[in-house]
Amino acid sequence: MDDSVARLRWLRVPALLTVVGLVVAACGTSAPTTSNLAKDQTLRVNITTEPNSLDPGQEQYAYEGAVGASISEALLKIKPDLSDAAPATAASYSVSSDGLTWTFKIRSNAKWSDGKPVTGADFVYAWQRILDPRLAAPYADPFFDGTIAGAADYANLDASKPADVAKIPAFLSGLGLSAPDASTFVVKLQAPSPFFKWIASLWMSAPVRKDVVDQYGSDKWATSPTSLITNGQYKVSEFVSKDHITLVPNTNYWGGQPTLTKIVNYEISDENQAYAKYLNGELDEVNVPLANTQLVKNDPVLSKQIKFVPQLTLFWMDFNTRKAPFNNKDARLAFSKAVDRNALATNVLQGRSAPATFFIPKGMNGYRPDLGKTQDYDPAAAKAMLTAAVGDPSKITVDLLVRNITANKQIGEFIAAQLQTNLGVKVNQVVIDSKTVTTRLRAHQYSLYIGGWGADYPDDQDWFDIWMTGSGNVFGGYSNPAYDALVKQADTTADAAKRQSLYDQAQKILIDDAGGGFLYQRNYMFLVKPYVQGLTTTAQDFEDVGDWFWSKVSIGSH
Amino acid sequence: MAVVQGAPPRGALVSFKIPRGRGASLGLYIARRILWLVPVLFFVITITFVLMHLAPGSPWDKEGKQLSAAVVRNLNAKYGLNEPFLAQYVRYLVNVAHFDFGLSYQYEDQPVSSLILRSWPPTAVIGALAFLMIVIFGIGIGVVAALRQNTWVDYAVVGFSTIGASTPAFVLGIILIIIFSVSLYRITGGNFSLPTGGFALDQHLIMPVVTLATLPIAFIARLTRASTLEVLRQDYIRTAWAKGLRERLVVTKHVLKNSLIPVVSALGPTFAVLITGSVIVESVFAIPGIGRAFVIAVSSRDYPMILATTILFSVIVALANLVVDLLYTVIDPRVRLG
Numbered sequence: 001m002d003d004s005v006a007r008l009r010w011l012r013v014p015a016l017l018t019v020v021g022l023v024v025a026a027c028g029t030s031a032p033t034t035s036n037l038a039k040d041q042t043l044r045v046n047i048t049t050e051p052n053s054l055d056p057g058q059e060q061y062a063y064e065g066a067v068g069a070s071i072s073e074a075l076l077k078i079k080p081d082l083s084d085a086a087p088a089t090a091a092s093y094s095v096s097s098d099g100l101t102w103t104f105k106i107r108s109n110a111k112w113s114d115g116k117p118v119t120g121a122d123f124v125y126a127w128q129r130i131l132d133p134r135l136a137a138p139y140a141d142p143f144f145d146g147t148i149a150g151a152a153d154y155a156n157l158d159a160s161k162p163a164d165v166a167k168i169p170a171f172l173s174g175l176g177l178s179a180p181d182a183s184t185f186v187v188k189l190q191a192p193s194p195f196f197k198w199i200a201s202l203w204m205s206a207p208v209r210k211d212v213v214d215q216y217g218s219d220k221w222a223t224s225p226t227s228l229i230t231n232g233q234y235k236v237s238e239f240v241s242k243d244h245i246t247l248v249p250n251t252n253y254w255g256g257q258p259t260l261t262k263i264v265n266y267e268i269s270d271e272n273q274a275y276a277k278y279l280n281g282e283l284d285e286v287n288v289p290l291a292n293t294q295l296v297k298n299d300p301v302l303s304k305q306i307k308f309v310p311q312l313t314l315f316w317m318d319f320n321t322r323k324a325p326f327n328n329k330d331a332r333l334a335f336s337k338a339v340d341r342n343a344l345a346t347n348v349l350q351g352r353s354a355p356a357t358f359f360i361p362k363g364m365n366g367y368r369p370d371l372g373k374t375q376d377y378d379p380a381a382a383k384a385m386l387t388a389a390v391g392d393p394s395k396i397t398v399d400l401l402v403r404n405i406t407a408n409k410q411i412g413e414f415i416a417a418q419l420q421t422n423l424g425v426k427v428n429q430v431v432i433d434s435k436t437v438t439t440r441l442r443a444h445q446y447s448l449y450i451g452g453w454g455a456d457y458p459d460d461q462d463w464f465d466i467w468m469t470g471s472g473n474v475f476g477g478y479s480n481p482a483y484d485a486l487v488k489q490a491d492t493t494a495d496a497a498k499r500q501s502l503y504d505q506a507q508k509i510l511i512d513d514a515g516g517g518f519l520y521q522r523n524y525m526f527l528v529k530p531y532v533q534g535l536t537t538t539a540q541d542f543e544d545v546g547d548w549f550w551s552k553v554s555i556g557s558h
Numbered sequence: 559m560a561v562v563q564g565a566p567p568r569g570a571l572v573s574f575k576i577p578r579g580r581g582a583s584l585g586l587y588i589a590r591r592i593l594w595l596v597p598v599l600f601f602v603i604t605i606t607f608v609l610m611h612l613a614p615g616s617p618w619d620k621e622g623k624q625l626s627a628a629v630v631r632n633l634n635a636k637y638g639l640n641e642p643f644l645a646q647y648v649r650y651l652v653n654v655a656h657f658d659f660g661l662s663y664q665y666e667d668q669p670v671s672s673l674i675l676r677s678w679p680p681t682a683v684i685g686a687l688a689f690l691m692i693v694i695f696g697i698g699i700g701v702v703a704a705l706r707q708n709t710w711v712d713y714a715v716v717g718f719s720t721i722g723a724s725t726p727a728f729v730l731g732i733i734l735i736i737i738f739s740v741s742l743y744r745i746t747g748g749n750f751s752l753p754t755g756g757f758a759l760d761q762h763l764i765m766p767v768v769t770l771a772t773l774p775i776a777f778i779a780r781l782t783r784a785s786t787l788e789v790l791r792q793d794y795i796r797t798a799w800a801k802g803l804r805e806r807l808v809v810t811k812h813v814l815k816n817s818l819i820p821v822v823s824a825l826g827p828t829f830a831v832l833i834t835g836s837v838i839v840e841s842v843f844a845i846p847g848i849g850r851a852f853v854i855a856v857s858s859r860d861y862p863m864i865l866a867t868t869i870l871f872s873v874i875v876a877l878a879n880l881v882v883d884l885l886y887t888v889i890d891p892r893v894r895l896g
Binding site: 050052134160276435473 | 613615616619620621622624626627631633636640664665666673676739740844846857859
C-alpha cells in the first residue's frame, strides 16, 4: 500500500481539506522507489465525453482540455498551487518595461512527437490560425483577439463576406506575432496585460505544425494518431470512438520520460456506471455521484480513498436586471439574503460545496469572504427590504429557469422553496432542455437563473471581466460604470498590490449591487485508488483530479 | 395491322428483355417499392429539416463559457448556417442526392457518414443477435405452450410472457448489472460489463442482447401461442390428424405455416426497431451505438447527424416492411403482390 495513505490513517486529521493538502505534500516529497512500482504502469480515468476535437485551435470543453493538456504543451504551464505560470516549452520569458512586448525563449531541446524541433514559427502559425475567422476557433475571443496587438479587428471580419475574407491575409500578417529566430517567439500586446502569462499557458495556446495541417487538412489532421503530431509529454496512440482515447509517452519530449507508460481516457457519460467501474477496479479514480456521498463517507474502505479538491468554480443567482423586480438593486439584494447557503451546501449539496456570499472563490488572489456580508442570510431583513423596495412580496411572481439535469433541478427546488418561504414571493420553475435554456438566456427571456463561472485561468481578470457592461457571459445585463472603470484599470495595472486593491473595490460594488446572488463554490469529491502515487491536484483540474500533472503519477504495486 | 416482313415478333423482343412469370413480377415489384423510397425519403427529410430548425437553440449554444458573437458568426459561415433557410434546404437535398451527408457540427468536421459507419455496427450486431434470439425463443416457446395448452409448460410460458412484457429494458438491464457485474463481480471477473477494450464480439454482449430481446421474446411468444391455438382449432388441422399424419408433420406443414402469418408481420417492425438501436440499452451498457449517437445529436442540435440518422432509420424501416411483404408470399400462397 502507498505509504502516504498509511501515514494518513495514523494521523487521523479531522478536516478533509487538510487531508488533501497532506496527501499532495506527502506524495510530492516521497518519490516512489522503483521497487514498489507495479509492472503495468497504466492509468485508467474517465473523461466522461468523447472530445469533439483535439486540435488546440478547436478545443473548448474541459473533457477536451483533459487530454489536450497532456498531449500539447503551451509556452508556460500552471504551477500546482496556481501561484504562477512556470516555464514549459518556453525555457524563459521576459516582458518589456512598458508591459507590451513579451519575448519567449523556446527550449533548444523541445521537440515534436515526430522528432522535429519546436520553433517560434510554430507558435506564430498556431496563434495566427486561431485568429483566422475561417477556422472559427471557439476561443479566438476573448483570449487572443482581446490581447494581441492588431487582433481587435477579428470581430469586424465576417467569414461569410468575400470582401472580408480577402482582408484576412493582411489581418493575420499584421498581428503582433513574430519569430525573429527559431528559438524566439515575440508577442506584442494591445495594452499592458499582467495576466498574459496565463493566456500563454492555456492548453489551446499550444503550437501547431503548419506542414502537418497543410498535408492532412485543417479539419483532418487532429483526427488520427498518425497525423496528430503534438509536442506534449504524451501523444495519442489510439482513438476508439465513444469508448476511449489511449495516450503513450512522447519519446521525443524534452523533459524526459514519465513513469506512466499508458493513460486510458474512458468516455463514460453515466456517473453511476463510472462509479461501478471504479468499485470493480476498472477505473483508478472517479467522481463520486452526489447520491453516493454519505455512503462513501461512511464506508470504512472507500472513505480512505476520498480526494476532496476545491475548484475555482462558483455559482450564483443570475438576476435579469432588465425586468422588474430585478431592475431594483434592493430587490436583488433581498432575494440574495433570503437564501440559506449553509442549508444548501449541507443538505442539497451533501457538504461537498462551500457556501459563498462573495464572488471570487477560495484559491484565488481576490478571495475576500469578508466582502460578502451584505448578502448574508437574513430572512427577516430580506422580506422587509423587498417590501420597502417594490411593495407586497405576495404580488411578485418570478420564473426560475432550470436546465433539465437532476442536480440542477434539486438546486432549483431548494432555491424556489427558500424564496417562497422566506420572502413570500411566487416562484415558477421552468425546467427545460439545456439548449433551450441557453437560447433563452442569450435572448434575455428569463427573470432568474442559477449561473456560474469556472476559471479559465487563475487570474482575477478572467473573473471580473464577465460582469463588465455588455459581457456575453453573464446574461442578466448588470451594468455599473464605476465597476467597469475599476476593472478596466486593474486589468492593465502591473503593480500587484495596487491591482488587487482595485479588484477588491470592484468586488465590493458587485456584491453590494447584488449583480448576482452568490451561492456556493464547487469542490470535487473523488475516489482515488491507494496505489495511484504522486497525484498532484490543482484547483483548475479538468475532468479528473490531478489531470494537469499525470507526468508525476506512478502506479504502486497492488 | 400490317406486319412488316422480317420484323421479329413483338413478344419475343419483350421476353428477351424482361423475364416473364412470377420472377419477373417479383423483380418489378421490388424495384417499384424501392423507387417509392425516393418520395418517402423526400418527405422524411423535409419534415425533419423543418422541425429541426424550429427547435430552439443553435449548435453553438452551450452551458458555461459562451462563444462571442463574432465566433458564432464565423461558425455559421463555416457550416453554411448563415444562408436563408430555403437555400440550406435545397443545398442539403442536392447533396443527399449525391450521397453527401455533410460534416458533423458536434465532432468538428468529421463526415457524418463515417460517424454513422462507426456507431452503427455495434447497434446492428446487438440488434441482429437479439433478433435471432427472438425468432428462436419467441416462436419456440410460443408453439410449445400452445401444443401443451393448460399444462405447467404453458403456464410457465404465459407467466414469463406477462412478466417479460411488463418489465422495461432499463429495469431489466440494471437488475442484470447489479447481479452479474457488481454482486457477482468476484465470480464473473468483469466478464459481463462494457466497455473497457472497445466493442467486440465477446461475452460482453450477453447482457445487452438479453436485455434487448426479453420484451420482444415475451411479446412474440404470446402472439405465437394465441395464433397457434387458433390454427389448431381449424378444420384442416383436424383433417390432418384424421389422416393419421405424425405430430411433427402436422405441426411444421400445417400449423406453423398458418400460425406464423401474424408473427411474421410483427417481426418486420421489430427487426427494424432492433437494428436502429435502443437508446436505453445502449446507455445502460455504455454501447457506442447509433441510438445514443442519435439522441446526443438531437440534444446538441447536430443537424447533419440528425438528418442522416433519420434517413438511415427510414430506409431500414421501409426495407424491413418490404421483406415482410415478400415473406407473406412464401408462407401464404393466397397473398398476391401488386
